[in-house]
Amino acid sequence: MEYIIKNGTVYDPTNKVDGEKMDICIKDGRVVEKVSNNAIVLDANNKIIMPGGVDSHSHIAGAKVNTGRTLRPEDSKKDVWHKEGLRKGSGFSVPSTYKTGYQYSGMGYTTVIEAAMPPLIARHTHEEFVDLPQIDKAAMPLFGNNWMVLEYLKNGDLNMCAAYVAWLLKATRGFAIKIVNPGGTEAWGWGKNVHGLDDEIPYFGITPRDVVRGLAQVNEMLGLPHSIHVHPNNLGHPGNWETTLDTMDCVKDIKAKPKHGKRDTVYYNTHVQFHSYGGTSWKDCVSKGVEVAEYVNKHDHLMVDIGQITLDETTTMTADGPMEYDLHMTNGLKWANCDVELETGSGVVPFIYSPKGPVYSLQWAIGLDLFLHANSDKVILTTDHPNAGPFIRYPRVIAWLISEEYRKDWIENRVHKWAAQKSHITDTDREYTMYEIAKITRANTSKVLGLSDDRGHLGLGARADLAIYDIDPEEKSGKKIEKAFLEANYVFKNGDIVVKDGNVVKEVFGNTIYVDAKINEELEAELMKDLEPRFKKYYSVNIENYPVQEAYANQWEPINIDATEIK
């Protein structure tokens, strides 16, 4: 099928296209220079065009998402998806699979990364991916509390650690190294936690610093497309900004050596809003968003996503088990948690971020502090769905960023006064441009994930994933901005129109992207000598039953890496 989209105002930061009126030609699922006379013509005059959205951090499938759904039948009641011709679904903060795909697609997103996959439960995650339509997806296995990793790092054996990481990525069809509360979740197995970067991890005798640095080195040895993806220690605790800066700083001497993609960073700090709290308790807590943003602006080795609070009732879920226990003790609501054998743990707690609450309003302002003071080349828009708010609030976050007037309305009329008092949110009149919005939702994400070769932009040869929004680039009405980005005018996925006027018109099933890093055969043989007895002794599954099989995707999209030089 050929299309020519005429006269749209295009925002494509990867190719430095900032609001130019141009035509985009699509043929065989790719952006091409020209098409034949048979091409279907689409008039995009007075509309804006962006590449398909790429979300680098969202929780859309897997064990804890499913636990969230089970734990919260009342969340299912809150939002029921019932559109003619589509699979029905439900759930506001933890929507069912089809609803997740449809809603992401309706907003113009075409690739979404599941940010935390317990390796043992990889099959389940991929099973859910099979039922998640409209988007390409990938999942990041958790490494930061894994016994094998901790032992190899304790022994200073980076090569074996690299071999294990490569094996696990392949076995779980995983995409990148995810680290959550390094050492802390493992410590939780002993009823403890780690708080600072240099606290000792029980039994293993190493520190979170060793884990973060070790895995960052391993990441670059392997040359993985994405950098390490870190949720540092101390999430959500007043005063944690220092731990955050320490963690960011501890890998700055490591150089990026991706063998796929164009990233130049070695560290990705996720939901940095939750890690930018000053003070010593919630009483004297203040925003350190500006300080963290300044660090991010000055250093080239890292990138952050925000995890913007949206002031909704939501369901928090993370592999940071001890943090979820703290949260449950704070709000007293129901919770679930578990320990995932040798690998990780997790917890799930419902949470209500009320705009009337002083702390929640401050958290909201801290996210905006980060957005408004950071270089737009270095930040990414997320809500850490569903932890800080559901992904369907991205359009509202965009509206807060684009329109100072809308932001002010919230500060003055909707949120608690702590938001303005304890942050720097009112110090700036910065307004994001559409070009910057395209950066924080498309260009930056695809680059940092190592996927910018063919997605996140509209250059020739790019995958024809794009979104057309019916909005004036100068629009400042928050409601209009929100509506336009929530209900894309058109969305193309691989060259097909999948959304029209916010409604899914074609159901497609995307690829599952994973990294296949080939390691030296002798090294792999040595690794298996280590792994097999451990599986026999400690795991509840046989090693033969552990890897995710070929059938667990609609279509696999491997990223092949040659790391055979590691011996």
Place this chain on the structure above:
Amino acid sequence: MKEIVFTVKKDIDVPVELDSLLPVKLQEMSVEEIKKIELPQGNKKISVEELFNVNVNENEAITTPKVTINDSSMKLKRIGEKMEAGEIVVNGDAGMYVGAEMKSGKITVNGNAECWVAQNLKGGEVIINGDAKDYVGSAYRGDWRGMSGGKITINGNAGTEIGEYMKKGLIVVNGNCKIMPGVHQNGGIIIINGEVEGRAGGEMLKGAIVINGPLKSKLPSFEYEGIVEDPVIKLTKKDEGTPIKGTYYKYIGDFVSNKPKGQLYLSVEHNDLTC
């Protein structure tokens, strides 16, 4: 005002949902329009005229928008769900969720009711003249924010877990009650005039439960306060208090939680301290 009378005209196999037949909404519709309303029945739809004979009585004596359902059965679900005004009279039994999330108005069931009577009731009054099954005035499954106002009267017996997570309002059961009335109760008052099987007020934090009949087994996590006569139940500092007639053993609980303020009153006449 109009009284719209629905009379069931055939046996119902798969339950039908009646949440769209609300008195105020029907006032503005013609009989023909009412007959064409589609009601969910399982995974299909059924029109009102396929299921009911519809009559409209219009006279000045009717002062509030009214719906009457004759020959009703347990197969008619969600009667008066989300009702905001008016009156519904059900002659026969009512299926699940009668009066669920109702804000105002009155529902009278001259028969028995299935589970989930007046789930998450916000206001208004629901009267069941027969028995009701489990979860009368409870929260939606999984939610911790239950009934927040209104009054439910069960003139017969009630099932288990009535007033689950109740926050405000009043539930009166004139008959007997099965286990766990007021489980997780967080406000409001439950009065049971008959016998209760046991575990009254399990994990309750606030509110009050008054049992005028025997409580077969009391939870050990309630602390005895003393004998009170004609108590006035105060639930908050500003509460003027609800007077109750009789002599009661008063307990506070449930001490499985920290600092609970739940009040449990057991009539001295039917209970003893060792129960």
